[in-house]
Amino acid sequence: MAEIPDISDTERWILETTLKERYDRDLELQLADAEIRLHPSDRELTSCPVVFWHDSQGCNFVVFKTGDRNYRCQFFYRGYQQYGTGVNEYDDLSECVVSLLQAQADHAAEEHGDIESKRS
Template identity: 65%
Template sequence: MNQIPDITDSENWTIRTTLKERYKNDVELQIADAEIRLQASDRELSNCPVWVWKHGGCNFVIFKSGEHKYRCQFFYKSYRQYSTGVYEYTDVAECVVSLLQAQADFEAKEQGDL
């Protein structure tokens, strides 16, 4: 089984700073663990650290899936899950910015602004 490194202070700082810039205030950012398949063909689930936050009725998750590997999604209900369209990022800043932009675009489209 692959050992995924713990979340670093630098990664935390990057996400917290980006969220504060986006929302203009501190967001309650939680760190948890999740089990995911690192490859579609994997039979075993791998434990990975995740960042989780909620804003405006939307839930956000960034999975750390390896050394400099990140996956992300946002969802409103468990049956309404969305992603950025990129399977995995190698830069946490790019991951969080893309996730926030994808969710903002989704909201604008839902409201008829796009």
């Protein structure tokens, strides 16, 4: 399998712009690599570029670049409190980040009793 390209300047701009719209300020983005299984049946882990940030409420966000124009995402509070959007993979970074932010906002609203839980 070909190596997954790093986060590009354009992708970083998309992330920074989307987050500034959400939080009305710049957030510090951390770039890293993570080893994940691209497919559940994979025995080997694949190194993927990752973008990580956290908000002032203690929520952490991760976007994994799993291919050229392929992304996965999740948010978490603690290691055992990990959440996703319900979509396994996106081919549009903007859609990925907006869906992630919306899923986290919905989760926070459910936790505070502002909206009815979808789990009910």
